[in-house]
Amino acid sequence: MTSDSTVQADLRTLHARVIETSIDVVDEIAVADLSKPTPCADWTLHGLLTHMIAQHYGFAAAVQGNADLERWKPRRLGSDPAASYRAAAEHARAAFAEPGVLERQCPLPEFGPDVRVAGAQALSFHFVDYVVHSWDVAKTLGFAVHFDDEVLAAARQVAAAVPGGEMRSAPGAAFGPEVPWPDAVTLDSIVAMLGRSPSWPDVTA
Template identity: 55%
Template sequence: MADIRELNRHAVDYSVTFVSRITAADLGRKTPCSAWTLADLLSHMTVQHHGFAAAARGTGADPAVWAPRPLAGDPVADYTAAAADVTAAYAEPGVLERDFDLPEFGPGFRVPGAVAIGFHFIDYVVHGWDVARALGEEYRLDDALAEPALRIAAAVPNGDERLRPGAAFAPALPESDATPLDRVLTLLGRSPGWPH
């Protein structure tokens, strides 16, 4: 498998492409993330970058770095800076072997960096799609990302934890074999035809 850091960088950079098209008038748009508006999703995505960057640098156990925040005066610039920060954190020497504290997954939850970056990668494949769909734009999953994204999506547990409030993903939908992206989305509870 390709270096998960490079796959993640590609997914995050692609998300920046769509986020950079958001205007103030778009922030109230609905998204595939249940009750979230585009403003809510953008806030979540920005905070998650900060949280994962902190985890990569050894300070992820602090719940404050994961706390939701209101959007900044220029949310697109804030998101772009957060994306650059997490990519830089992942490029630091030894990050794949370092343990990441991810308290959002539960008290004391800790995993090796390579696994944590895989979590971040699949999140930004899906959230990049979420933003694109909210804007009415097409999202194309790069061929180099398709197999790793499918493998990680298939490994995400599909039990009762997906029914809990705030769960990262909804229960899996009946599998679609139209495209690798459709399969990733249905595995993670997204309808590829959203909003229909």
């Protein structure tokens, strides 16, 4: 039987793969692309990228026990957006690779001043976020992003555990209401579970 600790350790390996894929996807962004709309409502690619960078630094701070809300705030992209993203992504990947990170209590001040979660849960949040955001960026740029079957199976399990209901429609919700889509272990099915329309931009979720 596979133990929970083994599953969590495996998720760290899959998480590292997802971060590397996200770096590869963002490397395709040109400055002229930054004004394009994205599957994330109300965000251009510039806004999405600054959010992704901020979340990398925020989660890295969280798993290192730092509750400073400033770490979660967006920052200027600079002249090389892809390089800015790579630096943030590698910073987060290194933080999650630290020994004992899964057992730590991680402050998430973006969600409330007293919110803390286990490192394993923070890892799952960050993992599924970057599966979805990699899809967001690739969709914006007009190409498909691919993850292996292990990543997709793990991402679907995490996505299925995300609460639904009215909270998905609240301002600032991390994910929108689920979009009807055939149930399968595919990237399209996973992003639909988390409020994206796989048919974007032809269909508004």
